[in-house]
Structure formats: structure tokens, C-alpha cells
Amino acid sequence: MSQSLRNSWLIYRRLLGYLAAYWKVLLVSIISMVLAASTEAMFARLLKPLIDGGFVDKDPQVIMWVPLAIIGVFLLRGLSSFVNEYTASWLTGHLVQTLRQQMFTKLLTLPVAYYDDQQSGRLVSRISYDVNQVTEAGFNVITVTVKDGVTALGLLGLLLYIDWRLTLICLVVLPAVTVCMRLVGTRLRGLARQNQQHMAQMTQVLGESIDCQRVIKVYGGQPHEQGRFDQAVEAIRRNQVKQSAASSANTGVTQLMIACALAAILYFAALRAQHGSFTAGDFMSFLTAMMLLFAPIKRITGISQAMQRGLAAAESVFTFLDEPSEPDQGSQSVTKIAGQLSLQQVSFRYPGAERDALRSVNLTVQAGETVALVGSSGSGKTTLISLIPRFYEPDAGEMRLDGLALNEIPLSQLRQQMALVSQDVVLFNDTVAANIAYGVLGQATREQIMAAARAANAWEFIEAMPQGLDTQIGENGVRLSGGQRQRLAIARALLKNAPLLILDEATSALDTQSERLVQAALERLMQNRTTIVVAHRLSTIENADRIVVMHEGEVVEEGSHQQLIVRNGRYARLYSLQFSESAAEL
Numbered sequence: 035m036s037q038s039l040r041n042s043w044l045i046y047r048r049l050l051g052y053l054a055a056y057w058k059v060l061l062v063s064i065i066s067m068v069l070a071a072s073t074e075a076m077f078a079r080l081l082k083p084l085i086d087g088g089f090v091d092k093d094p095q096v097i098m099w100v101p102l103a104i105i106g107v108f109l110l111r112g113l114s115s116f117v118n119e120y121t122a123s124w125l126t127g128h129l130v131q132t133l134r135q136q137m138f139t140k141l142l143t144l145p146v147a148y149y150d151d152q153q154s155g156r157l158v159s160r161i162s163y164d165v166n167q168v169t170e171a172g173f174n175v176i177t178v179t180v181k182d183g184v185t186a187l188g189l190l191g192l193l194l195y196i197d198w199r200l201t202l203i204c205l206v207v208l209p210a211v212t213v214c215m216r217l218v219g220t221r222l223r224g225l226a227r228q229n230q231q232h233m234a235q236m237t238q239v240l241g242e243s244i245d246c247q248r249v250i251k252v253y254g255g256q257p258h259e260q261g262r263f264d265q266a267v268e269a270i271r272r273n274q275v276k277q278s279a280a281s282s283a284n285t286g287v288t289q290l291m292i293a294c295a296l297a298a299i300l301y302f303a304a305l306r307a308q309h310g311s312f313t314a315g316d317f318m319s320f321l322t323a324m325m326l327l328f329a330p331i332k333r334i335t336g337i338s339q340a341m342q343r344g345l346a347a348a349e350s351v352f353t354f355l356d357e358p359s360e361p362d363q364g365s366q367s368v369t370k371i372a373g374q375l376s377l378q379q380v381s382f383r384y385p386g387a388e389r390d391a392l393r394s395v396n397l398t399v400q401a402g403e404t405v406a407l408v409g410s411s412g413s414g415k416t417t418l419i420s421l422i423p424r425f426y427e428p429d430a431g432e433m434r435l436d437g438l439a440l441n442e443i444p445l446s447q448l449r450q451q452m453a454l455v456s457q458d459v460v461l462f463n464d465t466v467a468a469n470i471a472y473g474v475l476g477q478a479t480r481e482q483i484m485a486a487a488r489a490a491n492a493w494e495f496i497e498a499m500p501q502g503l504d505t506q507i508g509e510n511g512v513r514l515s516g517g518q519r520q521r522l523a524i525a526r527a528l529l530k531n532a533p534l535l536i537l538d539e540a541t542s543a544l545d546t547q548s549e550r551l552v553q554a555a556l557e558r559l560m561q562n563r564t565t566i567v568v569a570h571r572l573s574t575i576e577n578a579d580r581i582v583v584m585h586e587g588e589v590v591e592e593g594s595h596q597q598l599i600v601r602n603g604r605y606a607r608l609y610s611l612q613f614s615e616s617a618a619e620l
Contacts, residue, residue, distance in 0.1 A: 045348050049168065052129055053176075063121035067181040069114035074330075075188035076107045078323035086315030122177055126169045133165045136355060143359040146425040147385065155238025156231075160354055163233050167226075167347030175344065178337045182330035189327040196320045197306070200299050218284035222277060226346035229273045236266035277343070292331060296324060361427065364444040371436050371451045372401040373533045373564030375422065380431035382417060391417040393587040394431070401436075404565040406575035408605065409584035415568045418584070419536050422566070423449050435534075453527035457539030459519045461511035466496055467503035469511075469522055473530035482529060490525035492518065524556070535565040572609050581605060 053060055080103055087096030138161065193201040239262045243250065250259055300321075307317050375398070382392040392414045399405045407415040420426055421433060424440055433440045440448060453473065461469050470486055471478040483503060487493040495518050499505040511519040524540060540556070553574060569575045576595045583591035583598070583605045591603050598605035 041349075042345055045345055045352065048352060049129075049348055052132055053125060056125060056128060059121050059125060063118055063125065064176075064180055066114040066117035066121065067177065068184050070111055070118055071181045071184035072188055073107050073111040073114075074185045074326050075192045075323065077104065078189065078192055078319055078326055080104055080107070081322050082313075082315035082319040084315070085318045086313050090314060118177070118181070129169060130165050133168060133351060134161055137161050137165070137351065140355055140357065140359065144357060145360045146420070148357060151385070153234060153238050155236070155241055156234035158241070159230070159234045159237045160350055163237075164230060164347040164350045167344055168351055169344065175337055175341045178333055178340075182333050185330040186327060186334065189323045189330075192323045193320060193327070196316055196323075197303070200302055200306075200320070203295050203298050203302075214284055214287055218280050220342075221280050222342035225273055225277045225280065226343040227350075229270065229277070229343075230346065230350055232266060232269040232273055236263065236270060239263045239266055288331075289328075292328065296328070299324060360424070360445060361441065362445045364442050364448070366438050366442040366444075368436070368438070368443055368447050368451065371533050373399075373451075374401045374434075374436050375399040375534070375564060375566075376434040377418075377421075378432045378434075380418075380421065380428045380433060382421065382426060382428050384417075390429075390587050392421075392428070395587070395589055397582060397589060399564055399566065401564055402562050404560050404567065404577075404579045406567040406569055406578040406581045407584060408569060408572060408575065408581060408608065410608075412586075413584040414587040415584055416538060417587075419538060419566055419568060422534075422536060423452055423454065451532055452534045452536060453530045453532040454536045455520075455523050455527045455538065455540040459511070459516075459523045461507060461514075461519060461522060463506070463509045465501075465504050465506055466499065466522065469507065470503075470525045470529055472526055473532075478529055483525075486525040486529035487522075489528050490521045492521040492525050495521075533563055535560065535563055537565065538568045539570055540567070572605075572612055583608075 080100055083096050084100045087093040088100060141157065141161070190201065239259065243259050243263070250256060303317060303320060307314075377395050377397040380392055380395045381390050383390045395414075395418065397405075397418075407418060409415055417426075421428055422440075424445060427441070435443065435448070435451075462472065466487075467480070467483050468475075470483050480503070484493065487496055487503075496502060496505075507513050507522075511522065514522070520540070527535065527537075537556070557577065567575055567578060575581060578595070580592060581595060581598055582589055583603070585604060591598055591601070591605050593601065599609065
């Protein structure tokens with residue numbers, strides 16, 4: 035068995051495993067397929083007594099029972115076809131639902147590094163597009179194979195029963211048809227993989243054009259985006275034409291071979307009929323069975339395109355499902371932490387980067403202490419705080435929380451002890467209340483939500499909204515200003531009331547008045563809780579217990595604001611530069 039066939043069988047066996055969970059429904063569906071398929075041969079067989087007994091011999095009993103038998107055959111066909119189509123739809127629906135649920139679960143557990151390397155459009159198209167294509171390699175192929183296979187075998191059996199010599203001519207073309215199907219199948223699988231990439235590119239352009247529509251308008255990017263979209267849809271069109279051409283060529287060649295075999299059969303059947311070896315009923319039954327055989331063989335040969343397209347999609351889906359999730363082997367259960375954080379010789383480098391983002395960082399944050407991380411862009415501040423919730427794993431060194439190594443704590447429990455407010459505010463297309471209570475869904479009362487909003491200086495603008503806390507804020511808070519979105523994110527962190535607070539430029543989008551009020555609320559929140567603050571505006575962290583200055587991934591200075599100013603090092607220069615810029619603006 036070739037490697038390609040072995041891989042196809044492994045993928046197909048895995049797909050069948052999903053259907054095995056519904057084996058009772060699958061069994062009913064297969065039985066109904068077999069019954070529906072058997073009616074084709076039954077109908078063709080009934081033509082012999084109809085012609086010989088009804089038209090030639092004019093037997094009144096035959097004239098009576100054959101039409102009734104035909105009605106019975108089509109009644110059986112109608113009922114079995116209904117059951118088959120209903121169960122097939124039920125099974126394919128469950129297959130798609132199960133795969134989508136598993137893929138979304140995987141999506142939620144993938145490490146942050148995976149998202150850094152993947153196009154969002156490709157991820158979306160896998161769940162929305164590829165899964166639908168999988169059904170073609172799943173139950174749809176089974177339907178065609180079983181139903182049309184039984185039909186073809188039944189009709190072929192009838193042909194052999196009527197005249198096996200003539201039927202042998204049909205079997206001559208089978209090896210040629212098989213070779214043709216295999217060659218075209220390989221071509222179709224490759225085209226299906228290409229089509230997945232083109233669909234992902236189109237989805238990516240669509241998503242970016244929607245998310246960045248304001249930038250596109252301001253910078254006149256419409257022609258550029260139109261060109262990107264046109265290129266993607268043109269690639270999809272070309273690919274579909276190539277798939278259609280390959281499938282049509284396969285079907286055309288197959289049909290030609292079958293037609294030649296049928297022509298030979300008709301010729302020899304006519305010769306035998308002239309010598310009396312064939313009755314009129316035999317000839318009519320044979321001819322009908324032969325013509326009915328053409329359609330299932332055509333569908334079976336045409337299933338190659340759907341199967342290869344489905345197998346390519348299944349390969350994409352299973353590759354995604356097999357991606358390793360975030361490492362989570364923690365066994366040390368924690369319910370409430372004091373908040374002492376320790377970093378010992380921690381180093382980290384992003385994949386493909388030329389240098390380490392962090393180099394041998396040593397830092398200890400005591401429980402209840404407020405530590406500010408400052409430094410120029412690229413100094414490693416955001417990378418450091420990304421290691422605390424284990425968005426990334428350090429390449430070297432050790433990180434501990436209350437004496438426990440971070441990787442010894444289950445991820446869900448570790449992150450339950452933290453609240454994060456970043457400079458890139460993320461809100462959901464839901465109500466104001468749901469966004470504030472996101473970290474404690476189902477646990478926060480209305481009064482607690484309101485209190486958090488007031489503490490974050492958000493209640494004033496929330497109260498002025500049409501439905502107050504129940505106002506829908508749109509996708510990522512599009513109906514709010516930048517400062518309002520920032521304050522909702524702060525209210526969310528306030529409500530969670532976690533013992534470890536991470537603030538990454540948490541006040542960056544606030545005006546001066548709002549910043550002062552929010553800063554006062556944050557200072558109250560920081561009491562008796564471990565807080566790590568990443569700040570660009572140094573004026574906002576002057577009261578921090580300790581300021582850690584970072585440069586090119588290393589800690590270069592530590593101390594209070596006054597100590598660092600007196601030391602007249604890098605922090606003093608940064609502070610002096612910002613102070614002079616602020617004075618110039620005034």
C-alpha cells in the first residue's frame with residue numbers, strides 16, 4: 035500500500051470513528067440505503083414478466099399483479115429513500131457539530147505562540163469551511179458507495195442471471211476505470227489543499243477590511259484591498275475550474291469506456307435475439323438494467339472528487355485538532371495566594387528572533403508590593419508580564435509564585451489568581467454589565483458591578499447610555515471612546531478582585547481628569563495586593579514601592595522613584611526626557 039493510500043485510510047478510519055458513536059442510526063441508514071438500492075434491480079426484473087406475460091402471452095394474471103408489484107417497489111423505494119436521507123442528514127449534522135465543538139475547544143486551549151504564527155483567516159476558514167467539506171469524505175461518500183454500490187451489484191447480478199456471457203463485456207472496463215480514478219484522485223487532493231489556502235486568504239482579507247475599515251478609508255487603501263480580494267477570489271475561481279476539469283475528464287473518459295462496452299453488449303444481444311435465444315422480455319429487462327447501471331457507475335466514478343476534497347479538508351481539520359495544547363501538567367492545587375513572585379535567571383526568545391527578549395532576569399516581588407516596570411520600547415517589559423500567566427514558557431530559568439513553580443500550578447487556578455488590564459483593550463459584543471462581570475460571570479451582583487464601574491470612574495458615562503448597564507457596546511466596544519473602553523477593562527479587573535494584578539499601560543487611553551480618578555481607584559485596589567505595573571508615563575508610577583528599569587531584556591536598575599532619581603542613571607534620564615516633553619507641550 036502506497037503512503038498516500040495509507041494516509042487516506044488513516045484519515046478515513048478516524049472519520050468513521052466519529053460516526054461509530056451513532057452506530058444505531060448509521061445501521062438504520064445503511065439498511066435503508068440497501069433497500070432503496072435493491073428496488074432498481076427489482077424494477078428491471080419486473081419488465082420481463084410484463085413484456086413476455088402481458089404483451090406477448092397476454093396472461094391476465096400477469097397483467098394484474100405486475101403493475102401492483104411495480105407500485106409496491108416504488109412505495110418501498112420512497113419510504114427507504116426518506117429514511118436514508120433523513121438519517122444521513124442527521125449524521126452529517128452531528129459530525130459537523132462535533133468537529134466544530136472539538137475545534138473550538140482546541141482553539142481556546144492553544145498556546146499564544148500558535149496564534150502568533152497563524153493567520154486568523156485560516157483559523158476561521160478551518161472551522162467554518164473545512165469542516166463542511168469533511169462531510170463529503172464522511173457520510174456522503176458512504177452513502178454513494180453503499181447505495182450506488184448495492185444498486186450496481188444488484189443490476190450486475192441481474193445482468194449475469196439473464197446472460198452471463200454478455201455481462202462479462204462490462205467487466206473488461208473495470209481495471210481501466212480504477213486506474214483512471216486513482217490518477218485523477220491524486221490531482222484532486224492537491225487542488226483541494228490549494229483551495230483551502232485560497233479560502234483562508236480571502237477570509238483574512240475580509241476580516242482585515244472589516245476590522246481596519248477606518249484606516250483603509252483615511253489612507254485611501256480601497257484599491258489595495260480590492261486588489262488583494264480580487265487576487266484571492268481569482269485564485270479560488272481558477273482552482274475550482276481546475277477541479278471541475280479534472281473531475282470532468284475523469285467522468286468523460288470513464289463514460290466513454292462504459293459506452294463502448296454497452297455498445298458491444300447491445301450488438302451481441304441483438305444478434306442473440308435474432309436467433310431466438312433472447313425473448314422480448316429478456317432483452318427489455320437486460321436493456322433496462324444496463325441503462326440503470328450507467329447512473330450509479332457514473333456517481334461512483336464521480337465520487338473521487340468529493341472524497342479527495344473531503345479527505346484534504348479532514349487532513350486540515352485533524353492537523354489542527356492534533357496541535358499541542360498549552361502545557362498544563364500542574365498538580366499543586368491553589369485556591370488563594372499571598373502573591374509573592376520570584377524570577378530566577380529567566381531568559382526567553384521569540385521563535386525566529388535574532389536575540390533574547392529577556393536575558394537572565396532576576397526579580398522578586400513581595401506579597402502586597404507594587405512594582406513598576408519601565409524602559410524604552412523593546413526592553414522586555416510586556417514579554418516579562420506575559421510569562422506570569424504562562425502565555426509563553428521561559429526558555430531558561432525558573433518562575434515561582436508563593437514558592438511554587440508556575441508550571442506546577444494548573445493553568446486555570448494560576449490565572450484565577452490574576453487580573454490583567456492591557457493597553458490593547460479587548461471587549462465583547464455584549465452588554466456593559468456582561469463585559470465588566472466577564473471574569474466572574476454568574477457570580478457578581480448588580481450592585482457589585484455598579485461599584486466596580488464607579489471605582490473605575492466609568493459609572494458617569496454608563497449612566498448616560500440608553501439602557502445603562504444593559505447597553506450593547508458593539509464589536510470590541512466600537513460604540514465607546516478609547517477612554518471609556520479602558521475604564522470598562524479596569525472595572526472588569528476591579529470586580530475580579532484577584533490577589534495578583536497586572537497593569538500594562540492601564541491608563542494610557544485616559545484623559546488627564548479621568549486618569550487621576552482611575553489612578554486613585556487603582557492605588558486603593560493595589561493595597562494589600564501584589565501589583566505589577568508596566569507604564570510609559572513615569573508620572574503614574576512615582577508612588578510605586580519599587581521601580582524596575584529594563585533595557586534590552588535585562589534589569590539594569592531597581593529602587594524607589596527618589597532613589598533612582600538620586601542615582602542619576604537610566605531612569606533619571608527617561609524621567610527628565612518625559613518631564614521636558616511635557617513642559618514643552620504646555
